Amino acid sequence: MDCVVALDVGGTTMKGGFVAQDGTILHFEQRATPRAEGPGRVIAEISAFVSELSRPRAGLRPLAVGLAVPGLVTETHAVFSAAFGWRDVPASAFTDVDLPVALGHDVRSAGEAELVYGGHSSGDVLFLPIGTGIAGAVVLSGSLYGGAGGWAGQIGHVPVWPDGLACGCGQRGCLAAYASGGALAARCGVASASEVARRVAEGDERAVQVWDEAVEALAAGLATYTLLLDPDTVVVGGGVSQAGDALLGPLRERLAARLTFRRPPELRASVLGARAGVLGAGSLGWRAASPAA
Missing domain, CATH: 3.30.420.40 (ATPase, nucleotide binding domain)
Structure with a gap:
C-alpha cells in the first residue's frame, strides 16, 4: 500500500x-x-x-x-x-x-488535520494545542491563515503579563511562560504537566497556585484573540488538555468573565488528540x- x-x-x-x-x-x-x-x-x-x-x-x-x-x-x-x-x-x-x-x-x-478529519471544516476557529510550548492554528472562514510570512498563530509568545516571567523566546510575560506544559512542570519542580494536574487534584498548594495562574494567563490570551478575530470555536489540544474539565471548566468561566460585553466562543477539546x-x-x-x- x-x-x-x-x-x-x-x-x-x-x-x-x-x-x-x-x-x-x-x-x-x-x-x-x-x-x-x-x-x-x-x-x-x-x-x-x-x-x-x-x-x-x-x-x-x-x-x-x-x-x-x-x-x-x-x-x-x-x-x-x-x-x-x-x-x-x-x-x-x-x-x-x-x-x-x-x-x-x-x-x-x-490544525489542518483537525479541519480535514476533526469535523471543523467551516467557520472561524482557533486550534490551540498546549504541550511543551503553545502555538495556535488560525482558521478564518474555513481556511488556515498563515499571515504575511506564514507565521501567524504564535499566541504562546503574546505577552499576557508584560513585566512577567522570562520566556525562552527572549521576551517576558509570554503566555507560554505560564501555561505551557513545560512551564507548568518547571514551576512546580516536577517532570510533567500531568504530575502538576495530579497534585492540583490532591490540593497541593504550589500546584494549585501555578495551575490557577496558567488558567488566568490562558483566559487573558484567549480574550485578546477573541476580541481581535472573533472565533466561533476554540479547540484545545495537546498534553495539557488531557486534564479535561479541570482545565476547560475554569477556563470557560475566566474567559467569559473577561469578555464582559459579548458572548465567548465555544471552548472544546480536540477530537483527534x-x-x-x-x-x-x-x-x-x-x-x-x-x-x-
Whole structure:
C-alpha cells in the first residue's frame, strides 16, 4: 500500500508513523525528544527516526516524508524554535533519505488535520494545542491563515503579563511562560504537566497556585484573540488538555468573565488528540508525494 512517512516533533516526544492517503494511520510509534541535549542532538535524532521509519516494510511503500516541527517554519527552513534553540536549520539537515520531503509547522499542520478529519471544516476557529510550548492554528472562514510570512498563530509568545516571567523566546510575560506544559512542570519542580494536574487534584498548594495562574494567563490570551478575530470555536489540544474539565471548566468561566460585553466562543477539546500531529505531518507528506503519486 502506498503511504507517507509522517513525523510530528514535539518538545517532549516525537510521534511518527505511516499515513495512507485517506488519513488512516497504518503504523505508529514514538520516542522521547532529547531536548535537554541541545539542538544538534535533536536534529540528529529526527534524522535517525525518519531513516528508521523509511525502511521498507512488508506491504507498505513510502512515497515521501512529512516533517512537522515547532517554531517559525518555512518550506525550506526551521527558522527559529524557542523550545529547541535552533536557528535557520535547512530541511535537508533533518533527513538524508531518498524521498521527497515536506517541512511544515507542527501546530498549523495539526490544525489542518483537525479541519480535514476533526469535523471543523467551516467557520472561524482557533486550534490551540498546549504541550511543551503553545502555538495556535488560525482558521478564518474555513481556511488556515498563515499571515504575511506564514507565521501567524504564535499566541504562546503574546505577552499576557508584560513585566512577567522570562520566556525562552527572549521576551517576558509570554503566555507560554505560564501555561505551557513545560512551564507548568518547571514551576512546580516536577517532570510533567500531568504530575502538576495530579497534585492540583490532591490540593497541593504550589500546584494549585501555578495551575490557577496558567488558567488566568490562558483566559487573558484567549480574550485578546477573541476580541481581535472573533472565533466561533476554540479547540484545545495537546498534553495539557488531557486534564479535561479541570482545565476547560475554569477556563470557560475566566474567559467569559473577561469578555464582559459579548458572548465567548465555544471552548472544546480536540477530537483527534495525539493523532492530530501525525495526521498533519501526513498531509505534508502527501503534498510532497503528489507529483510522483
